[in-house]
Amino acid sequence: MSSFIKAAEIWHPDARGLTLELGSSYYGELNEFAAVSKDAIFRFGEGLPGRTWAVRRPLVWANLENGEFKRVDAAKSAGIACGLSIPIFAGEFLLAVVVLFFAKDEETTGAVEVWENIPGSNNELKLADGYYGELKQFEWVSRRLAVIRGRGLPGMAWKLGVPFIIDDIGESNTFLRARNARASGITTGLAIPIMSQQSDVQILTFLSAKDTPIARRFEIWLPDAAHRHLNFSAGHCETGNHLAAQFADAPIAKGDGPLGEAWLTGKPVIAEIQGEDTRMLILPVIASGLLTAMVVFVF
Numbered sequence: 001m002s003s004f005i006k007a008a009e010i011w012h013p014d015a016r017g018l019t020l021e022l023g024s025s026y027y028g029e030l031n032e033f034a035a036v037s038k039d040a041i042f043r044f045g046e047g048l049p050g051r052t053w054a055v056r057r058p059l060v061w062a063n064l065e066n067g068e069f070k071r072v073d074a075a076k077s078a079g080i081a082c083g084l085s086i087p088i089f090a091g092e093f094l095l096a097v098v099v100l101f102f103a104k105d106e107e108t109t110g111a112v113e114v115w116e117n118i119p120g121s122n123n124e125l126k127l128a129d130g131y132y133g134e135l136k137q138f139e140w141v142s143r144r145l146a147v148i149r150g151r152g153l154p155g156m157a158w159k160l161g162v163p164f165i166i167d168d169i170g171e172s173n174t175f176l177r178a179r180n181a182r183a184s185g186i187t188t189g190l191a192i193p194i195m196s197q198q199s200d201v202q203i204l205t206f207l208s209a210k211d212t213p214i215a216r217r218f219e220i221w222l223p224d225a226a227h228r229h230l231n232f233s234a235g236h237c238e239t240g241n242h243l244a245a246q247f248a249d250a251p252i253a254k255g256d257g258p259l260g261e262a263w264l265t266g267k268p269v270i271a272e273i274q275g276e277d278t279r280m281l282i283l284p285v286i287a288s289g290l291l292t293a294m295v296v297f298v299f
Helices: 031-037 047-055 072-078 136-142 152-160 178-184 257-265
Strands: 005-013 019-026 041-043 059-061 080-090 093-103 110-117 124-131 146-148 164-166 186-197 200-209 217-223 229-237 269-272 279-287 290-298
Touching: 005 031, 005 269, 019 031, 019 047, 019 269, 031 072, 041 047, 047 059, 047 080, 047 093, 059 110, 059 124, 072 080, 080 110, 080 124, 080 279, 093 110, 110 136, 124 136, 124 152, 124 200, 136 178, 146 152, 152 164, 152 186, 152 200, 164 229, 178 186, 186 279, 186 290, 229 257, 257 269, 257 279, 257 290
Parallel strands: none
Antiparallel strands: 005 019, 005 093, 019 041, 059 080, 080 093, 110 124, 110 200, 124 146, 164 186, 186 200, 217 229, 217 290, 269 279, 279 290
16 A cells, blocks of 8 residues: 655754754655755755744645755655645744655545635635645635635634544535545545644645555544543544554553653654554644644554
8 A cells, every 4th residue: 555645754953953954754665865865954944844944834845846945856756746844833942843745646646735724814714735646626626715613624623623534535524525525536534733823723634545545544642631641532544443442541641652752752753663564653733832632644
């Protein structure tokens, strides 16, 4: 099974906090792209990680030949068409920038989007940008859509304030573009709210097809009321594993394993899964200085 995500990187501020350097990463079989990336350094405002640091919001670069992306030749050779960046802030200060890279070919189906609240409106989201690969009709519909808080995939994540998953999205009454998703082969949706301030909202959406899913598995973990443990909340597995049963009695404390370590530091991490020949990205979701959720992508 081929994943829509081809590579993932985590960029951390250096010891002086003035530039970004590569921390953990996942490149799959993209060895040449990995070699070019491992020694890269980005200043504030430079390249995709540095630009994300400067604007303090997620970015979709669907055209890596825009003159700002520094590794364009290596990306083209690797078949990478798009980069999505996700900043992790603790108040004013940057903890990390996560960058995900996506492929483009006729056999790959999927989409990633960034929705943001419309200036002057407290109740609507509009598409800031997205990457749709070959899904031209779905893209046309999406760029003309406004989503009200509490409706649709991004609207529900905004209302709940935590990540939200829709399975069997083509038959969902919640997903506003269900008919278009069904026609495009999209089966699953994941939305992640990024809310540094109450009035400044971005919602990331990942739209996944069965043959080329965004990732093999998504998991959402939420802290309990006392913020002492993380508990499994929801998930989706392309191989049909029953995640709720698997993690039903598996609360995670701060510092306990990769998830607990990410909670302890507030920093994302890419780590191996014990007992499995695969890797996972652990993405903290932080609002007002507090962890609201952990999202896990298994590649």
